[in-house]
Amino acid sequence: QWDLETTNRITRQLSAPLSELSVPLAVPYLDEPPTPLHFYRDWVCPNRPCIIRNALQHWPALHKWSLPYLRATVGSTEVSVAVTPDGYADAVRGDRFVMPAELRLPLSSVLDVLEGSAQHPGVLYVQKQCSNLPNELPQLLSDLEPHVPWASEALGKMPDAVNFWLGEAAAVTSLHKDHYENLYCVVSGEKHFLLHPPSDRPFIPYELYTPATYQLTEEGTFEVVDEEAVEKVPWIPLDPLAPDLAQYPGYRRTQALRCTVRAGEMLYLPALWFHHVQQSHGCIAVNFWYDMEYDLKYSYFQLLDSLTKASGLD
Ligand SMILES: O=C(O)CCC(=O)C(=O)O
Numbered sequence: 001q002w003d004l005e006t007t008n009r010i011t012r013q014l015s016a017p018l019s020e021l022s023v024p025l026a027v028p029y030l031d032e033p034p035t036p037l038h039f040y041r042d043w044v045c046p047n048r049p050c051i052i053r054n055a056l057q058h059w060p061a062l063h064k065w066s067l068p069y070l071r072a073t074v075g076s077t078e079v080s081v082a083v084t085p086d087g088y089a090d091a092v093r094g095d096r097f098v099m100p101a102e103l104r105l106p107l108s109s110v111l112d113v114l115e116g117s118a119q120h121p122g123v124l125y126v127q128k129q130c131s132n133l134p135n136e137l138p139q140l141l142s143d144l145e146p147h148v149p150w151a152s153e154a155l156g157k158m159p160d161a162v163n164f165w166l167g168e169a170a171a172v173t174s175l176h177k178d179h180y181e182n183l184y185c186v187v188s189g190e191k192h193f194l195l196h197p198p199s200d201r202p203f204i205p206y207e208l209y210t211p212a213t214y215q216l217t218e219e220g221t222f223e224v225v226d227e228e229a230v231e232k233v234p235w236i237p238l239d240p241l242a243p244d245l246a247q248y249p250g251y252r253r254t255q256a257l258r259c260t261v262r263a264g265e266m267l268y269l270p271a272l273w274f275h276h277v278q279q280s281h282g283c284i285a286v287n288f289w290y291d292m293e294y295d296l297k298y299s300y301f302q303l304l305d306s307l308t309k310a311s312g313l314d
Contacts (some may be wrong), residue, residue, distance in 0.1 A: 027050060034150065049267065061146070065284050070111060078136075081103045082100035083101045090221070095210060098212050124167060155293075170280035184269055186262060194257075195256065195257040195275050202311075204251065211233045236274075
């Protein structure tokens with residue numbers, strides 16, 4: 001019969017060898033894009049991140065995109081902008097999981113704030129993750145490739161989403177994971193990623209929260225409004241920049257991997273890796289989300305997740 005202690009021990013045993021085998025001390029660099037075979041064999045299959053240099057050289061965006069260029073080409077285009085009082089979108093606040101207010105603004109209004117010529121309440125982040133590049137800013141598409149050919153070839157599919165990211169330095173993406181193979185390309189500025197491998201799951205806490213959304217009032221203040229009649233959302237309460245180790249002592253057993261992705265570099269962020277993201281002011285980035293294979297790696301993660309819940313490690 002399995003008691004809690006056994007489940008706990010099995011959970012740890014399942015996580016340890018994998019993290020020792022596949023987690024490097026730093027994210028390695030490749031000096032050129034890999035072939036599809038090498039990408040699949042050396043990175044996707046073992047679920048290991050890397051930063052790829054010289055993969056975007058041929059994108060006109062790399063030489064053209066700047067805040068003035070965006071103003072001249074797409075300044076009058078309306079985009080969806082996430083606005084939060086403190087820069088934290090999709091974050092735990094008290095007993096709520098709070099999503100950003102979503103405003104429709106001409107991109108020039110965001111550029112005014114980024115360039116310091118105007119003020120707006122809260123922190124602005126153009127970050128709608130539903131292929132906002134082709135859907136909201138199609139004029140920019142001729143400045144880059146619509147996908148990453150060697151990745152599409154390796155993965156045997158086209159990306160599900162191509163997202164455009166532009167925001168203030170205070171805009172933070174809280175720790176989470178996605179079921180996408182993510183090719184994250186920085187065009188201007190830099191992004192700071194804090195990563196945890198999927199094998200750290202037993203030591204990363206999740207709790208259930210009532211979902212809510214920020215609403216911006218006429219006076220420029222923020223209200224937290226509960227979503228109506230929806231189920232609670234599991235989310236990570238821990239801030240990896242200031243972890244509350246008294247409340248979440250298990251987090252000590254993890255090892256965060258930090259990296260900075262600079263203009264012209266592409267991060268391969270494997271599916272199911274936890275990530276927390278910060279950026280330089282006015283950083284411009286594009287990422288490609290390829291749906292992951294629901295294979296043995298996915299099943300391993302589901303098993304680890306179920307055992308973590310069952311053992312009360314959460
Ligand atoms: O750039 C960011 O702020 C977040 C990126 C992210 O979470 C993602 O690409 O999945």
